[in-house]
Amino acid sequence: MRIEDEIHQKEFTDDYRRLLVNLLFTNNWVNQQVMPFFKRLGLTLQQHNVLAILRGQHPEPVCFGDIQNRMVDRNSNVTRLIDKLIEKGFATRDICQANRRMIEVRLTEKGMKKLQEVDDRFPELLEHFHNLSQEEALLVSNKLDKLRG
Amino acid sequence: MRIEDEIHQKEFTDDYRRLLVNLLFTNNWVNQQVMPFFKRLGLTLQQHNVLAILRGQHPEPVCFGDIQNRMVDRNSNVTRLIDKLIEKGFATRDICQANRRMIEVRLTEKGMKKLQEVDDRFPELLEHFHNLSQEEALLVSNKLDKLRG
DNA sequence: CATAAATATTTGTATGCACAAGTAATGTAT
DNA sequence: ATACATTACTTGTGCATACAAATATTTATG
Numbered sequence: 596m597r598i599e600d601e602i603h604q605k606e607f608t609d610d611y612r613r614l615l616v617n618l619l620f621t622n623n624w625v626n627q628q629v630m631p632f633f634k635r636l637g638l639t640l641q642q643h644n645v646l647a648i649l650r651g652q653h654p655e656p657v658c659f660g661d662i663q664n665r666m667v668d669r670n671s672n673v674t675r676l677i678d679k680l681i682e683k684g685f686a687t688r689d690i691c692q693a694n695r696r697m698i699e700v701r702l703t704e705k706g707m708k709k710l711q712e713v714d715d716r717f718p719e720l721l722e723h724f725h726n727l728s729q730e731e732a733l734l735v736s737n738k739l740d741k742l743r744g
Numbered sequence: 745m746r747i748e749d750e751i752h753q754k755e756f757t758d759d760y761r762r763l764l765v766n767l768l769f770t771n772n773w774v775n776q777q778v779m780p781f782f783k784r785l786g787l788t789l790q791q792h793n794v795l796a797i798l799r800g801q802h803p804e805p806v807c808f809g810d811i812q813n814r815m816v817d818r819n820s821n822v823t824r825l826i827d828k829l830i831e832k833g834f835a836t837r838d839i840c841q842a843n844r845r846m847i848e849v850r851l852t853e854k855g856m857k858k859l860q861e862v863d864d865r866f867p868e869l870l871e872h873f874h875n876l877s878q879e880e881a882l883l884v885s886n887k888l889d890k891l892r893g
Numbered sequence: 894c895a896t897a898a899a900t901a902t903t904t905g906t907a908t909g910c911a912c913a914a915g916t917a918a919t920g921t922a923t
Numbered sequence: 924a925t926a927c928a929t930t931a932c933t934t935g936t937g938c939a940t941a942c943a944a945a946t947a948t949t950t951a952t953g
Contacts, residue, residue, distance in 0.1 A: 610881040611870045622771035721760045732759040
């Protein structure tokens with residue numbers, strides 16, 4: 596459905612303005628697909644993002660700064676995210692002995708299993724994106740890369 | 745910059761997954777351009793969205809339900825948004841005499857001036873999108889429409 | 894006409910996020 | 924060695940958001 600119809604607006608003054616509004620609107624749409632998906636699995640999007648980063652280094656630990664730099668949403672408060680993951684038994688935290696300002700975060704077995712569970716169901720989530728062909732998905736992705744510069 | 749490099753990930757298992765992450769990441773990027781822009785003008789993105797909807801009907805009033813249906817972010821709590829706008833003197837609220845369940849919201853002169861101020865500066869904001877050509881902006885916008893179905 | 898259903902908005906609450914200030918450990922310069 | 928700056932993480936606070944329940948008004952039904 597055209598963005599003009601979605602928000603009941605006649606037309607946009609220019610294509611960039613249309614793109615801006617469309618990106619904001621589409622983001623809400625994406626969140627409405629993604630949030631319930633993760634909620635059903637007992638995670639938030641960002642908690643899952645951290646778990647995936649931890650798996651990338653497993654069994655090596657990852658420190659907070661590195662987690663932050665690899666996150667899709669850089670504004671997250673890593674301290675409190677990790678608190679939640681530890682509370683749920685998906686991660687552990689230890690002070691790094693080489694540099695005691697740093698915290699080593701590791702994935703647990705339980706966290707690993709939860710990630711596997713997410714992976715198993717991921718195709719369900721991606722189905723929502725199949726209105727675009729694979730070529731179109733790739734094209735849009737590349738244009739978004741270009742947009743951000 | 746490629747999304748893989750932004751989040752330090754080697755590569756994605758498939759193009760749809762890449763698109764999903766790219767949309768989420770790009771949304772954060774967009775917010776980082778948009779939020780400070782509106783903050784400098786003493787508004788939030790959503791407050792501006794409501795003001796623009798009110799202008800669309802001015803001098804006729806708009807009721808809450810219609811505002812909600814036209815908003816880019818449908819999850820907003822319209823009651824509390826309008827409270828803020830009235831507090832700032834940008835809008836007024838009256839009970840509709842024809843149907844007293846409904847609230848008529850109108851733009852004030854002050855609100856109109858604030859919108860004009862935003863319009864005057866809008867080109868600054870849109871500059872951030874000029875990494876894409878006008879054709880590309882249009883293309884991406886159309887693909888996003890298609891994605892949502 | 895009384896009652897139930899539907900509509901439109903409001904309020905409560907728990908959670909999440911943004912931003913700023915705070916703490917603790919380490920590095921650097923004199 | 925001491926003082927200052929930097930780094931890495933933590934905490935506090937106010938504001939925004941999501942979701943559910945509540946209220947008030949109108950419409951529909953027997």
